[in-house]
Amino acid sequence: MPFFKAVLLDWVGTLIVPKWGPTRGRPRGxxxxxxxxxxxxxxxxxxxxxxxxxxxxxxxxxxxxxxxxxxxxxxxxxxxxxxxxxxxxxxxxxxxxxxxxxxxCDAVDNVFAVDVEPTLGALKAAGVKVAIVSDIHVDIRPGFAKAGLDTHVDDFVLSFERGACKPDPAIFRTALERLGVQPHETLMVGDRSGHDGAAVEAGITTLLVPPLTHATEKRLHLVLAACGVAGC
The missing domain is CATH 1.10.150 (DNA polymerase; domain 1)
Structure with a gap:
């Protein structure tokens, strides 16, 4: 049985390579x-x-x-x-x-890391709910649909729709409410300590991974290990 009932995942830097660097206003490539x-x-x-x-x-x-x-x-x-x-x-x-x-602003023009699909698939198979929690100004759902990943995600909690950005605990609490889970039943996964790491203030166990720099990097096995879920 999985250790957590739900996983909250950051988007940029966690699942896709940023189009700009970790500091706003600095182009990555x-x-x-x-x-x-x-x-x-x-x-x-x-x-x-x-x-x-x-x-x-x-x-x-x-x-x-x-x-x-x-x-x-x-x-x-x-x-x-x-x-x-x-x-x-x-x-x-x-x-x-x-x-x-x-x-x-083109949320479709992004390449997901190679381990995103198998990780989301394994969580889905194990009955673990998944929500994408992202500070973003556009709807990223079409990008997931294009990649065939939309069926693996239960909900999207996007800052521009919710009026709250990380590190405000409100955005994490919204995700919990929408998934119908408690903080102790949930794992937050992200790449920025000052933003994603703030989930601990909402009582959520948090896993921070190094920011994704190339789509071939594999880091999300750590998510499955933390959840006690076997990989596909």
């Missing part, structure tokens, strides 16, 4: 910028990509920009406002900035 440049028909040379990346990184370190990301995922409007502050500080052209924002 060049592909995001390169694709946007190509989309608008502009030069996408390595030098131009590096220039834009450096400008965004520098802008992301500005106190006003960094502070502007606080609460950005409470609504779509708040996120867009924070993004605009960032790209304006970086001096990006508005056409490119718009293309990049579309890429940033």
């Amino acid at each position: 060049a592909s995001w910028i390169e694709r946007s440049l190509t989309q608008v028909g502009w030069e996408a040379s390595s030098a131009e990509v590096a220039r834009i990346s450096a400008a965004l990184s520098a802008a992301g370190k500005r106190p006003d920009v960094a502070e502007g990301w606080a609460g950005a995922d409470l609504s779509a409007a708040a996120h867009q406002e924070s993004y605009l502050r960032w790209v304006m500080a970086a001096g990006l052209d508005c056409i490119l900035a718009e293309a990049m924002y579309e890429a940033l």
Whole structure:
């Protein structure tokens, strides 16, 4: 019998590779910028990509920009406002900035880690309820549907829909209520101590894994081990 009746899973950094780094406003890789440049028909040379990346990184370190990301995922409007502050500080052209924002908001354009499907499948088979608890400004359900993972998830608790972001314990309590489980019956899994780790304040046992950097990394066997569930 599983040790827990439910598992709450973070999304970005836990199940998918972030399109930007752990600190808001710092792009993780060049592909995001390169694709946007190509989309608008502009030069996408390595030098131009590096220039834009450096400008965004520098802008992301500005106190006003960094502070502007606080609460950005409470609504779509708040996120867009924070993004605009960032790209304006970086001096990006508005056409490119718009293309990049579309890429940033595309919840379907993400690759899940290779161990997500077997982990969710094993939890489902064991009768463990699963909820995705994410600080996000867009609906990520279509991404799960595209990957064929939507049937493995019982509920989605998204910050922009609930009006609460981690580390606010309210978002974890909402997940518990929607799944019909108690804190001691639940495991929270995430990659950020200051956000996902706050689930302990709601009485939830919490497992923190290193942030996902590549889709081939396997870390979710730790979730099955913590639940006492055999892998598929």
